[in-house]
Amino acid sequence: MLKPSFTLLFLIWGFSLCAQTSVNFQGQVLHGSLPVENSRVTLLNLGVVATTDKAGNFEIRSLSPGTYSLQISALNYASLVIEIAIGRSTGKSQFQLQPVSRQLNEVVVTAQKTQTNLQNTPTSVSVLDAQDLQNSKIWYTDNLSAITPNMYAGHSGDYRTVNSIRGVVTTSYDPAVATYIDGVNQFGLDTYIAQLGDLEKVEILRGPQSTLFGRNATGGVINITTTESDNKSGGYIDLSYGNYNAQRYVASIKTAILPNKLLLSASGMFLKQDGFYKNNFTNSSYDDQTTVQGNYHLKYNVNNRLSFGINFKHQQQNNEGAFPLSDDASGAFSQPFVLDQNAITQMRDRTFNASVSAKYYHPQFTLTTQTAYQENYRYYTKPIDGDFSPFDIITVINNYGKSYNKVGAFTQEFRFASPATDSDFSWQIGAYGFLQDDPVKQGTHFGEDARMYGSPMTNFTSINTNLGKSYGLATFAHLTYKMSSKLDVTAGMRYDYEHQKQNVKGEFVPDGGAIMVTRTDTSSVASFNALSPKLALSFKATTKNFLYLSYSRGFRAGGISQLSAEPSEPPLVAYKPEYSNNFELGSKNTFLNKKLRLNLALFYMRLSDVQVPTLILPDAITVTQNTGELNSKGAELELSAVLLKGLRLDYNFGYTSAKYKNLILENQGNNVNYKNNAQIFTPRTTSFLGMQYQFGLSKQYKLLARGEWKSIGKQYFDLKNTISQSSYNILNARLSLKSGQKELALWGSNITNTRYISYAYNFGAAHLGNPKTYGLSLISKF
Structure with missing residues (x-):
């Protein structure tokens, strides 16, 4: 697939040489009568950025006449999004910005893979910008729980986060909520980077998004954008230290190697933390962690229409005791953060992502192409404890060895879109493909005390080898037609085809003995296809009030079951894709001269062919079957307000009732229908309240005080609804002193030291959420 990609790059290079009729656009950015220097002026969906001079002036050259969406942002000012007609007779335009202490930002999102105003986008989206992420200390993806309505995220200690949105979730390695980082689909939990550093923005899209985002977007999408290069040089250093010897050091720089031509950004992050858990067997901390991460962007602008980009990401995580789990929930609370395990090891987790992209802006269309490769190699240096005793x-x-447990995925997307100028008809069409290699080899060793587990033998290893290969192709289209100045209709369709092959082999090895084959090398193939339609009606009642009614369908890829030690779960059995059908009514509103934003949504979702994963012990292999139907319904509220100068309030609330219409599970050798059972990892309610007040101590110093309250309702961790966590509350706080580009912050998370289960397996083992943490951060921008 690389050959067609690079052939197309050369073609669009040639197209870019064609001359086009163009105009120049001049403007000035002001606050009252005062110019705003260093404002960033962006023409949305065109990749054109300008910066204002000392007089607040800017100029953008060589534009095709038409109506454009313009975003203007500046430090300490609320960002502005506005439509403007640019033609031959357009004079110098003036734009007024207001201080962010008096007005809310107007937010741009990419929920439809184009840049649009959040308040005019017909889907439920929550957005956190770089300042929000810093103020709320979002260091990991599981920190996003409850900050956005009806979202929960948890992990078992290895930071491979299970994300749940609106009751759509899975504990298998193919997620139900897709995660994109810089436009690249993080193919599965194996290639997923959960540690977050140097971020520009995080968008959480709720509801099925498969029409544009494809496989595994059944419940929604987490769309993460890191800081990219631009023509303005700058950067920052963020040094943090906290209890448990927590250290987080982030450095970022961006610069123009060749002004307006060759742009570079680079960031690095170092994380280190002593474990929360103590292992009584060794009388030491159990889950000490060290992470090193890098992210590098290089962009080359051939001209104002054609650009190329290269991005590399890498991460190495060393975990001195992955999966810190108590035997059961009661043990987790009676002896919090205490373990007693004899098998000690280190988990080494290495991830590498790379992508090459190109964008070409033609007066009649925009072409985007992205080629990406991601790889993860994770292993335990010594055998890891499988009985937690x-x-x-x-x-x-x-x-x-590196021939196994090294997952790789190659993806390619081509997307044509209507030009950036506004028209009655906008469109996107595209194609997507992937190749995945997933070779897994895992041994389960039964030791000297194996008879305590019921094994008739001791001191042997059962080895299961599962070699998975898959590929897929997809085509999609997404269209919006303006029926009038107030009414839009959006329609989309995507077709996906996937082919999978699985080879399995079983072996038995007595300690010190020869290998015996228990299952000869056997293979199976399966193919799946899916249609993902979308339809939405949106009505702009006024410039400040927006209504939409939508239907969308999502799918989660099918697969083939792996080989395990459980004879009742045969390998090489295909399971079908899972489908979600979502009906949604939403309202987005801005009041009081952009001081108040209120967004509401009601949804009803039906899931069919629900994939139910079962963790097979002692192999720790997940076997999946289609055994359920689920209905989920609920409501969401998002409110942001500037109450007084410098005083901001954010409140989000989500309600989800997700219950199984049918759920067939095995119970003591019989199949039982657990109809009306609640979905796992789905709190009944989520609430988030954030308040912050920033005021000046003097002309040089500002003080920011922020408090957060999270409330997460009762939820279950097993489908039989026997393992649960009652509702609980978490309080976070931050106090920071700012002087120019420098900031010193004191922060605390879970400051009341609430004990709660954040993750539990269906067999009972439980992982507690993080205890009280606190520390200092020193941030310097330049």
């Missing part, structure tokens, strides 16, 4: 019962081995 001080006895030599079961350990799990996966260190069989």
Whole structure:
């Protein structure tokens, strides 16, 4: 697929040489009568950025006449999004900005893979910009829980986060909520980067998004954008230290190597933390962690129409005790953060992502192409404890060399879109493809005390090898037609085809003995296809009030079951894709001269062919079957307000009732229908209240005080609804002193030290959420 990609790049290079009729656009950015220097002026969907001079003036050259969407942002000012007609007779335009202490930002999102105003986008989206992420100390994706309505995220200690939105969730390695980083689909939990550094923005799209985002966007999308290069040089250093010897050091720089031509940005992050858990067996902390991460962007602007980009990301995480789990929920609370395990190991987790992209802006269309590769290699240096006890019962081995447990995925997308100028008809069409290699080899060792587990034998290893290969192709179209100045209709369709092949092999190895084959090398193939339609009607009652009614469908890819030690779960059995159908009514409103924003949504979702994953012990292999139908309904509220100068309030509320219409599970050898059981990892309610007040101590110093309250309702962690966590509250706080581009902040998370289960397996093992943490951060921008 690389050859067609680069052939197309050369073609669009040639197209870019064609001369086009153009005009120049001049403007001035002011606050009252005062010019605003260093304002960033962006023509949306065109990739054109200008910066104002000392007089607040800017100029953008060589534009095709038409109506454009313009975003203007500046430090300490609320961003502005406005439509403007640019033609031959357009004079110098003036734009007024207001201080962010008096007005809310107007937000641009990419929920439809084009840049649009949040308040005119017919889907439920929550947005956190770089300042929001800093103020709320969003260091990991699980920190996003409850900040956006009806979202929950948790992990079992290895930071591979299970994300749930509106009751759509899974504990398998193919997620139900897709995560995109810089336009690249993080293909599965194996290639997923959960640690967040140097971010520009995070968007959380709620409801199925498969029409544009494809596979595994059944519940929604987490769309993460890191800081990219531009023509203005700058950067920052963020140094943080906290209890548990927590250290987080982030450095970022961006510069123009060749002004307006060759642009570079680079960032690095170092994370280190002593474990929250103590292992009584070794009388030491259990889950000490160290992470090193890098992110590099290089952009080359051939001219004002054609640009190329290269991005590399890498991360290495060393975890001195992955999966810090108590035997059951009661043990987690009676002896919090205490373990007693004899098998000690280090998990080494290495991830590499790379992408090459090109954008070409033609007067009649915009072409975007992106080629990406992602890879993850994760292994345990020694066997990891599989029984969570001080006895030599079961350990799990996966260190069989780099030929195994090294997952790779190659993706390619081509997308044509209507030009950036506004018209009655806008469109997108495209194609997507992927190749995935997933070789897994894992051994389960039964030790000297294996008879305590019921094993008739001791001191042997059962080895299962599962070699998975898959590829897929998709085409999609997304159209919006303006029926009138107030009414729009949007329609979309996507067709996906996937082919998978799985090879399995079973082996038995007595300690010190020869290998015996228990299952010869056997393979199976399966193919799946899916249609993902979308339809939306949107009505702009006024410039400040927007209504929409939508239907969308999402799908989660099917697959083939792996080989495990459980004879009742045969391998090489295909399971079908899972489908979600979402009906949504939403209202987006801005009041009081942009001081108040209120967005509301009601939804009803039906999931069919629900994929139910079962963790097979002691192998720790997930087997998936289509055994359920689920109905989910609920409501969401998002409110942001500037109450007084410098005083801001954010409140979000979500309600979800997600219950199974049918759910067939095995119970003591019989199939039982657990109809009306609640979905897992789905709190009944989520609430978030954030308040912050910034005021000046003097002309040089400002003080910001922020408090946050999170409330997460009761939820279950197993489908039989026997393992649960009652509703709980978390309080966070931040106090920062600012002087120019420097900031010193004191922060605390879970300051009341609430004990709660954040993740539990269906067999009972539970992981507690983080205890009280606090520390200092020193931030310097330049």
